């Protein structure tokens with residue numbers, strides 16, 4: 001087990017009911033609540049990595065959580081390079097993971 | 110009267126806006142986030158109300174009252190989702206809309222008087238395996254706990270240096286994680302030396318000392334081991350974190366052979382201090398201090414007469430100092446006077462809090478031999494995946510000692526984050542290994558003409574609308 005949402009029932013902040021939303025992640029439905037960022041929805045569903053790097057093809061997800069590191073990039077509704085930790089999720093958002101083509105010998109993308 | 114522009118709505122920016130309004134000056138307050146509060150008061154969005162959110166925060170009432178006051182004030186324009194991406198020739202360029210959107214509204218403001226309060230972000234030193242999913246910055250874990258109610262793992266280790274590791278551990282516990290330990294790389298002797306030096310200074314900041322002692326007695330003392338002189342020196346796992354190696358380190362942070370111990374965890378939180386967000390200050394022409402913060406005078410004025418700065422871009426000092434500096438900056442930038450009685454108290458308090466901050470900085474300075482825990486393969490620049498060995502060989506095999514050419518050669522710091530994460534680390538590693546033992550030429554690491562990401566399409570549209578200069582599509 002790893003990253004996930006603090007269970008509402010025993011959360012000391014006593015959350016009120018939130019509005020459920022559903023997004024798709026690589027075509028599969030994933031549930032979240034209104035107000036979460038895309039990174040929040042992904043992490044809450046125990047999805048820890050959603051990008052692979054260009055050189056090493058290594059998995060990456062969120063790192064800094066505040067929009068600084070750019071590790072958390074996703075494609076949302078066709079828009080590339082969206083920082084998942086900065087974008088609020090909206091019902092119906094279609095998230096696709098970045099799979100950067102490996103770089104050519106000259107380093108061109 | 111001209112409006113005062115405040116960039117950043119963390120503790121410093123909020124305090125600046127409130128005190129500028131008290132002097133009667135109209136204010137425009139920008140923050141790229143979609144709510145106010147900055148890093149310290151990062152909270153759940155209005156769509157996710159909670160009855161007792163304050164348990165996650167210190168000073169929550171103060172925040173709420175500043176926020177309510179500013180939002181209700183017709184002469185304070187609060188603009189959230191406002192990504193200030195450039196300052197040039199006295200003009201402030203802002204994209205208003207969702208983060209990394211494609212169809213945001215471009216606005217340009219005249220920079221009459223400005224308070225910069227853009228804050229800071231965590232510094233994390235590279236460690237073998239720190240690029241694995243499940244490794245977060247300490248602030249990142251904090252942001253996810255406060256702003257998302259997501260806990261980053263079930264069994265978490267917190268490591269690095271500085272008092273900030275304590276509130277992070279406390280938040281993790283309050284989110285239901287088991288914190289296997291807080292590992293502070295500074296040795297106890299060093300902490301004691303700096304904490305007990307000139308004890309009379311501490312008398313002026315008793316609540317700060319009590320706050321730290323409170324963390325120590327409530328969480329650290331009872332449930333979480335707080336271990337000084339130890340560091341996470343390797344992180345292992347196939348596609349996600351599975352375990353860490355914890356080592357004792359000497360006073361220079363060199364791991365002590367034979368002290369290694371493996372601990373199973375599913376998340377790691379790293380914090381080795383903070384890096385100020387300097388790009389807008391640099392773009393505005395503000396001079397930096399030797400420690401590479403925005404240099405300010407007694408009035409919080411930068412080297413550019415119309416530009417003031419407050420909070421963690423002027424030095425890492427925590428929320429109380431950010432609030433005091435913000436209040437001063439707002440008052441003076443709005444035309445208030447330095448001799449006003451309220452200002453006198455603020456200046457005294459600022460002096461005391463700065464002393465406290467210097468004490469912490471000395472106690473938690475990064476050890477000069479931390480790189481000895483790196484392996485050749487350790488990624489230093491996460492974006493461009495530049496390894497420690499390739500940085501070292503670039504520095505030793507080329508004649509150049511210029512940062513710019515070494516960066517172009519290795520691509521370190523040239524990726525998506527523009528060196529925000531690795532920049533100062535790369536400088537340190539290269540500098541120590543050039544034949545001259547230091548870098549020559551300008552330190553360009555903190556300079557980013559485009560301070561917040563914008564898309565070429567947006568830039569082109571902005572160009573058509575607001576300037577006659579031709580932009581490349």
Ligand SMILES: Cc1cc2nc3c(=O)[nH]c(=O)nc-3n(C[C@H](O)[C@H](O)[C@H](O)COP(=O)(O)OP(=O)(O)OC[C@H]3O[C@@H](n4cnc5c(N)ncnc54)[C@H](O)[C@@H]3O)c2cc1C
Pocket residue numbers: 066116117118119120121122139140141142146147148149150191192193194226227228229230231247248249251252273276386389419420421422427428431560561
């Ligand atoms: C992730 C994180 C979590 C933290 N959590 C805690 C904690 O729990 N407890 C604690 O004691 N300390 C914490 N800190 C330390 C914290 O930085 C300070 O205590 C305090 O928040 C500093 O206040 P500030 O006003 O200087 O900056 P900040 O609070 O960082 O506020 C700066 C604001 O400026 C905005 N901004 C920056 N650049 C731009 C731009 N180009 N355009 C528009 N807006 C911009 C940011 O969105 C931000 O809201 C944390 C730091 C970080 C990085």
Ligand code: FES
Pocket residue numbers: 061062063064065066067068069070071072073083084085086
């Ligand atoms: S996690 Fe760093 S930018 Fe999103």
